[in-house]
Amino acid sequence: MAMNLLSARKVETIPSQKEPYWLKDGGSLFLYVTPSGSKLWRYRYRYRLGGKPAIYAIGKYPQVSLEAARTERDRARELVKKGVHPVVEKRVNISTQLEKNENTFEPVARRWMASNVQWSEGYADQVKRTLENDVFPKVGKLPVSSIRTAHLRPVIKDVAERGAPTVAILIRQLCSQIFAYAAGEELCDSDPTALLKRSVKRPRVRHHPPLPWQEIPKFLSRVDDAGYRVTVIALRLMALTYVRTLKWVRLIGH
Structure with missing residues (x-):
């Protein structure tokens, strides 16, 4: 031939x-x-x-x-x-x-987002933005079953080092939920974020100092001039109730 x-x-x-x-x-x-x-x-x-x-x-x-x-x-x-x-x-x-x-990280994450119909529109947008900005570019194209802790550690570390430790912690939490979803779909066997729970130190919460009582009249006056009406009413109601350790049901009829 x-x-x-x-x-x-x-x-x-x-x-x-x-x-x-x-x-x-x-x-x-x-x-x-x-x-x-x-x-x-x-x-x-x-x-x-x-x-x-x-x-x-x-x-x-x-x-x-x-x-x-x-x-x-x-x-x-x-x-x-x-x-x-x-x-x-x-x-x-x-x-x-x-x-x-279909079973790389990004499509799986998007299916997970779509399954959370109970989320508010604002929170859904926050989750979507966070994943698209910081996670998908790094691990989005990897099969979810092949992702290990070593893939996610630099993702979280980079976000924390740019001065956003709270976002870094959120990313770890979101990824953990995505892997739990993937495991339920039999797409992976473990959660590679489990070893990263202490990888970012949670920032200390600093509360605003209390307002001196002498400034309260001035504060309430300024509240009347700015802000949504519902917010104004809520703040004035708080001014009448925040020193009382009562339940709302006890105020009905007063």
């Missing part, structure tokens, strides 16, 4: 015709030329003795060169010898790759 009948130069310069046609390279490898000028590599084979002829689409020229097409033809021939359909194997590989893409 004649082999390697085509040359790289010939493949490059082959013209199109009014009707599609085939050019043989040997070893059941063909170049299919369409009227539009497309050049498609095809491998013809027969699955099992007496089986129907089948065609395996290797790819399109020039994305797949002559040399690459021959290499893939040889690989497909070996599959046929082992009783494996090259066409079926390619479909399985494509399906597996699509599944892997």
